[in-house]
Amino acid sequence: MSMETGSALINKEERVKMVEKEFDWDGLARDIRRDILRILTKAGSGHTGGSLSIVEILIALYFKKMRHRPDNPDWPDRDRFILSKGHGAPALYSVLARQGYFRLSELDSLRCLCGRLQGHPYCCNTPGVEISTGSLGQGLSVANGIAMAGKLDQRLYRVYALLGDGELQEGQVWEAAMTSAHYRLDNLCALIDYNKLQIDGPVCKIMGIEPVGEKWKAFGWAVRQIDGHSLDEIMDALDWAEREKGRPSMIICNTVKGKGVSFMENKVDYHGVAPTPRELELALAELSGGGDA
Amino acid sequence: MAMLGTRDVYGDTLVKLGAKNKDIVVLDADLSVSTRTAKFAEAYPERFFNMGIAEQDMISTAAGLATCGKIPFVSTFAVFLAGRAWDQVRQCVCYSEKNVKLVSTHAGITVGEDSATHQANEDIALMRILPNMTVICPADGIETARVIETVAMHKGPVYVRLARCKFPVIYDENYRFRIGKSDMIRDGSQATIIAIGIMVSHAIEAAKRLSEEGIDVRVINMSTVKPIDVKAIHKAALETGAIVTAEEHSIIGGLGSAVSEVIGESNIPCPIKRIGVKDCFGVSGKPEELLEKYCLGVKDIIEAAKDAIKRRSRPCPSA
């Protein structure tokens, strides 16, 4: 079974290529998905589906949109990202490692007693993680606090928060939604990973959230709904959000839970289980290159 | 006896600190008039955030502000701060090690007429169990000022417990407070009363009356419940041989539990009697009436001291 790490860290040359648009973004997304599957299998537990569904969103933010310095994670003017759905940690860790926040080899220690990469993001030891998450529903409030501090200090950074669709069932999310609009936090952009599934089944069956866009609009947000696996659409929406003045913006990203692995896509069973070694082999084969299946 | 509201002192101290330290921001959840953070709001409106009746959002927002170097003071009633938003305090503040100061008012049974829904007799237990949390309950207005000044300089999560009613003033302006250091208000040889909050002044009165009966007791103000002053507890057990704890909080999980844990793990045999709310909810009433009903009065402390002295395995040092 192949357990090789995907392509190494993004180097300077590749950065230049990225700007010149020759960069193989699909390849990067595949590499990150391979990281996720590999480290989850190695750990023997963790959240597969909801990690695979946020890959393009994280690429757009960390590789394209956000101003941040992996060699200086505390840079006061950095754009901030909060993974409110903390169980998406494997995807975040892969992206942080590939951006140089820590070594790629460290990914292998996910969920290990010997390593620092906790099952859910832990801010006190993991560079690039602003706040610990895992208990759902709290990240948007934290993002609000950071956006409020940015306004107080007249800093120009922007704040991004990524929430799950099931997570919207938490009451605190709507408390926070009111706060963002009340304090006119136009330096804040939230994204929803609208993969239509939660643990016990489809979101619409467990506790429906529709009409979700109308809800956010009614709470005073600028709202857009896009394809959350299209980098171009995500980038367009992030640029649109930056132009929005006087109110926060919400990008509802239509995604596929388990994206990229045919037998995991739209399967509620892959929410909180790691692939078996056999499943990993099949999945890596699907992700081994050229064109998205 | 002069009386001072700990929450009044809190509001005034915040305003003073806010003038010097521009990183201080204050959050409240529609109780700013009662918690006295309204004074700060009036002085520095741009650094005050009323979060509406949304305590969970308030705590996590404060943590976000703290990630940017702000020093958030977060206030509401104790029952809502420690209870309603406990998971947020746990994950965003304690586990994330954010420099957030939680200052609750209206703690304990002395909330009075508003009844059990508003009487937080569990908050110390809820906050004490959280890793990285410091828990402080000042004994009077003077100490409250020192505590607020101190925690503003201290890095890390702190929970400060204040009350609705006014407390008798027991300290003068020379009083110095240090986190984790208890204060022996009166020395004694036959038993030690370890108290917090309003119970400290009751303990002082009880000690006075006991001395009139020829019983000599020590009084310790254990304002920092966590990290608790282990040395002072060991010393009290060794030198006086009997301990009474007194708190306006459940006898489960608060000061009485903390002191019992220290003695239980020591090799000093020492009977302990806990004064506190005995695992029940309160009712409406005037604060003084409730203190009496729930056996938190001076006479209850006196009885407890006598009981503890009776149960000691060694003779009184002075007997």
Ligand SMILES: Cc1ncc(C[n+]2csc(CCOP(=O)(O)OP(=O)(O)O)c2C)c(N)n1
């Ligand atoms: C407060 C809280 N309740 C329950 C859980 C357990 N839990 C973890 S993930 C999850 C489902 C999340 O669904 P969704 O937000 O749709 O995430 P995704 O589909 O992206 O995995 C639940 C209930 C939790 N982490 N936090």
Ligand SMILES: [Mg+2]
């Ligand atoms: Mg979902």
